[in-house]
Amino acid sequence: MKRQHRFRAILFDLDGTLTDPFTGIARSVNYALQQLGHPRLSDDELRHWIGPPLHTSFEQLLGDPRLADQAVAHYRQRYWETGLYENTVFPGIPELLSDLKAAGIRLFVATSKIRPPTERILTHFGLQSFFEAIAAVDPDNRDGNKAMVIGTLLPTLGTDRAWTVMVGDTIFDIHGARTHRMPCIAVTYGYGEYRDLYLAAPLALASTVGTLRELLSADASTFGQIPSFTARHGKPT
Missing domain, CATH: 3.40.50.1000 (HAD superfamily/HAD-like)
Structure with missing residues (x-):
């Protein structure tokens, strides 16, 4: 049966x-923040970025939807080239x-x-x-x-x-x-x-x-x- x-x-x-995916996401988030002159986040802080929508996380951190758009673009630049393989x-x-x-x-x-x-x-x-x-x-x-x-x-x-x-x-x-x-x-x-x-x-x-x-x-x-x-x-x- x-x-x-x-x-x-x-x-x-x-x-x-x-x-x-932690390494690739963490490095790509910090790369994006550095491009905007924002301080890097710690590993403990970055753990909470895995799961929620990316734009939402950037907007909550930066407080501006337009800055979040820029951050997402920088993030994707690095993540698509390198970060997705750091997995x-x-x-x-x-x-x-x-x-x-x-x-x-x-x-x-x-x-x-x-x-x-x-x-x-x-x-x-x-x-x-x-x-x-x-x-x-x-x-x-x-x-x-x-x-x-x-x-x-x-x-x-x-x-x-x-x-x-x-x-x-x-x-x-x-x-x-x-x-x-x-x-x-x-x-x-x-x-x-x-x-x-x-x-x-x-x-x-x-x-x-x-x-x-x-x-x-x-x-x-x-x-x-x-x-x-x-x-x-x-x-x-």
Whole structure:
């Protein structure tokens, strides 16, 4: 008898979920700020830049939409040439994607990054062939967010939407999925704060790629036990 998986389709965030982009993003943000005469940010400050829309982060820091436009342009100049390659795939991700696809589960990318570097990263690291479609932000859309990105995939998901889960590392993934009444598994090995992820009440938390594999590979008969997985991690302090 063929095993029936709990999920028929999985949407993956990119940064902090499939790959660790910190070096490229951090260096590109600081390059952009230097071009505008702004002080560099520390690594601790830069961790919070992975996940939110880039223009929003620059605007919050600089306090001026026009300066944010300039910063984004400088950022993209460096990131597209160098920064996107200053990136690593989390160990175990290629094998996980290969096994999920072999099991007949439909795989997608849903990221608030813009499309050109997203496609280049996936191609460079040999991941693009695993995905049926990539949902990303148009380069001219400064307000692109995760809910909007997920929404563009709904027609493609069709009837599988009811058996779809979002996987991401920030509260933006959780809230974006919830906008469309979609569950989200939050990975805590990325760049979201554990406390924030816990309080946002995702379907489950995964501290490692191995744990994520267990959650995504669960079959329909046993998945009802998985929401308790979050509680087993204890409340945040």
